[in-house]
Amino acid sequence: MTMTQDWLQHLNPDQRQAVTHPAGPLLVLAGAGSGKTRVLTHRIAYLIAEQGVAPHQIVAMTFTNKAAQEMRERVDQLLDGQGQGGQVTISTFHSLGARILRRHAPAAGLDWNFSIYDDADQRRLITRILDEAGDERARADVRRLQSYIDACKNRGWTPTQAHEHAHDARAEADAELYANYQRALTHAGAVDFGDLILGVLVLFREHPELAKQYSKRWQHVLVDEFQDTNPAQYELLDHLTVAHNNLTVVGDDDQAIYRWRGATVANILGFEDANEKAARVKLEQNYRSTSVILEAANDVIARNDRRHAKKLWTERQGGEPIVAFTGADDREEAAYVAETIFDMARQGGNFDDVAIFYRTNAQGRLFEEQLRQWGIPYRIIGGLSFYAREEIKDLLAYLRCALNPRDDVATARVINTPRRGVGKTTLEKLAAATSVPGVESLQGALLLALEDRPAQNDLFAARRPRPSNATERLLVESVEELSGVSRRGIEDFWTILEATRDDLLHYDELTPVLERLIERIAYFEHLERTDSESAEDRTRNVGELLSAIEEFEQDPNSDALIASVQEAMPDDIDDLLTTAPASLRLRAFLDRSALVQSTDGDDGPGQAVTMMTIHGSKGLEFPTVFVAGLEEETFPSLRDPGDSEELAEERRLAYVAITRAEDRLYMTNARRRRVYGQFKDTEPSRFLLDIDPSRLIIDPRSAAKELDYARDRRKRLGAPHGEFPEPHIPSQGAAAYDFNQAPASDEHLAQDTPDWESSFSQTPQEWDVTHTPSGDDQLIGVTVSHTRFGIGEVVGVSGSGDKARLTVDFPAVGQQTVIRKFLKVLG
């Protein structure tokens, strides 16, 4: 191995010091763009190649799957050819937690087959608990309670500990609810996100020898984005390093943006106090941005105190000034961004090089609209996750409750989807009966209604209701005596579940299981019936789910996940259903879909502008960046204006946004913005005013000729927000921005091919992926894709509209006749 000569040469002295640090705690303070990931990946490679550490003795933790995936690829690259990279554990905190927890489920007091609840599931469960307890706390309280529970878990508090910390009546009531909630979770054989960390903590607290075992297995622990760890994660790291203290943490306190999720900057600020022997390396050379951009970022962040002192520098002196633009309203702001990108592309620019960042997901819509009008391809990262969509959640809920009969949240979700006459009243009766010993779960309760119907998978064989008093007997009776429609509905539902379980036993692959389920419940018809307008989209989403499953089953990386589920399976288990091959795959797939946002690392085909929230942008970089919505209340968005910590975090967020830009940065805002449908006048963001005006130019088309356009108004109102630099007034005469230049309407765009397309460097086919020809005769010869059959060419058409039947020649499976709506036109 010639690493010393080769790889280390590419590192600067500081990076090299971090990479070659021998052992023990190491704090790497890595400024934005200073080669943080580079250091981590090289350090992993160094440990293996030079220190003789075995790959499987290393664990690296990240916060996002995207980061984990990228690190994995780069480690593989460094260690190429030897397949050693694959043996390094590179994982998000939560995925790692899930793995450990499943592995030791019995010791953690869990069913090994537990479900993972996302926050919607979590909310449903809390609501149910409040309802059942007759707790009058309002619906609005559900969210507060949810974040209370999360906050406890982020601190590493069990319900008992939460109770100890409760000092008033309300806090005690909250802690009580937390305890009930936790009981209900365990009862349902489920964990929530917080449990993926807290569960492991409890396990390690109660079984220190187990923690030691893991610590010995992983001789080196590396953590990315350490500034975003919360106390629970910090404790987890403590357990994992108990045997050696070989802990490398990399982070930047200026980029701490997850305080609201329980992260505490104290972890990184106090790392050296907590680890006396900790070495520290500062990476201050930025390789990403021009000095103009870097200094602007510094102007903003410098107003925060309590920072690790550091000063980023770059060799890229100068650079283009930052362009500021103020739109008359939010729509105009979006139009400006779209037009600017359009112009760049016309001059040979690349859509992949451009990103738009905003504070909240909701802002994305306007940009989407405008980009579409200008015919600019885009991809949105984040937003509503694929797996959060109703149709996807429905189908997964079926699979979940087939696999885990105790999963009441999943059962309740689909017991009446599609409608089968099991309404609110029936569900309430069933839910009430779950409190009877021996009934335990919703599925246990619905068996009561089905006289002597044997449960074929032995899941309930041993369970009989054991009412111990009159009340309980009544509850059982109320279910047994259900009649007519509800009973039939329950029967139908049970038949569907059993048939699905049968399929899990008899198919090895998941795809047919889901396909048969969809057919069995006539799901597409259900979609059509409930909302025919959205049915097409939803049907396509279901198609995407099928292909996601198929992809998952074919992806060699899934094997490890499936294997880890199999390893977690207790030896003495004799349950046929959960141990069937398809069930193991399903468990693995469900885990992954709970933990991985579909948009993670999902690079759509072709060139596209990337849009996301600033939170989503951390760790990424783009040659051209637009930061939008720079207005007080939007960004910074201060829920509690008196909370200086909140402002400090918004400031760090601005710092993150600015430092994503390599060459060109645009900062935009709008004079008025629609909030809940009503226009509201805005003030320019203080962050914009913090930047030294010499680094900025105002676009001549801007509706405001100076940055601090609201200064007079603010003075009148006597509500200043800090001191402001003198505004910069550009010398150019500013022409009014003519928005009539923009294509007027959607219709106009959807139909013809405007001649301005020809001036683009890209061919329209390459980037026009959203438009589909509407005339049917146009379809012959067109390339289409089908979620199952792949890509093919249309050779025949009969009928018209969405219901047209197309004969398609698929290289993979030959000619098939498929309904139009199952196909996606590629061009």
Added chain:
DNA sequence: GGTGTTTTGGTTTTT
């Protein structure tokens, strides 16, 4: 128990 209509209230940010 289902279906159509009115009312309300909600926006940070995500594993």
Added chain:
DNA sequence: CCAAAACACC
């Protein structure tokens, strides 16, 4: 302004 919940009626 738009989605979800509450309400009213079949």
